[in-house]
Amino acid sequence: MFLAVFHVDDLQCPVKVLTHLDDINAALGGADIHCADDGAMRGLDRAVLEDDAQLLDAAARVLPGGHACCDVLRMEGPPGYAVASDARAEPEALAGGPVVWHVIRGGGQLVMRIGDTLAVVECGPGEAVGLAAGTRHWFRPAAGQRCIILRTAPVAAALERCPSGSDLAARFPGFGL
Numbered sequence: 001m002f003l004a005v006f007h008v009d010d011l012q013c014p015v016k017v018l019t020h021l022d023d024i025n026a027a028l029g030g031a032d033i034h035c036a037d038d039g040a041m042r043g044l045d046r047a048v049l050e051d052d053a054q055l056l057d058a059a060a061r062v063l064p065g066g067h068a069c070c071d072v073l074r075m076e077g078p079p080g081y082a083v084a085s086d087a088r089a090e091p092e093a094l095a096g097g098p099v100v101w102h103v104i105r106g107g108g109q110l111v112m113r114i115g116d117t118l119a120v121v122e123c124g125p126g127e128a129v130g131l132a133a134g135t136r137h138w139f140r141p142a143a144g145q146r147c148i149i150l151r152t153a154p155v156a157a158a159l160e161r162c163p164s165g166s167d168l169a170a171r172f173p174g175f176g177l
Contacts, residue, residue: 006118031114032132042126069156073149080144092169097158100130106147112137138169
């Protein structure tokens with residue numbers, strides 16, 4: 001996992017790149033965003049990954065703290081030969097409440113808009129990112145990846161993704177990190 005921070009007026013060159021989890025969390029802490037190693041989800045049987053109900057059941061057994069609500073996102077990245085400008089990201093949305101993104105398979109970039117900066121977290125299997133309510137964000141699967149993401153939240157409303165009304169994700173879908 002690493003974090004690249006860009007100013008929205010210059011998405012060509014990051015103003016900060018961090019690779020240590022403690023540094024990443026310190027940089028994102030002011031926005032109530034946190035990253036973690038999610039090793040409990042790494043050892044799941046491949047058969048469990050193919051069925052949403054089995055994955056949700058396994059998550060209830062292995063994730064600490066018991067989460068009231070969960071859902072599974074399955075996303076396909078662009079072909080491995082695609083260039084970053086050809087990539088498509090989901091639209092920017094507002095987190096409906098506090099939610100944790102657990103990357104189960106594949107990887108990609110979870111992009112969060114924090115004031116006049118974009119925080120781009122490159123995450124892969126066994127990593128989790130917790131977002132505060134109202135965080136503007138989008139996810140872009142890495143090229144050639146089939147992503148499985150488990151989102152957990154204390155209430156169902158937190159899993160609802162409200163459109164932000166911004167087209168930033170469409171204008172800057174990938175950073176080629």
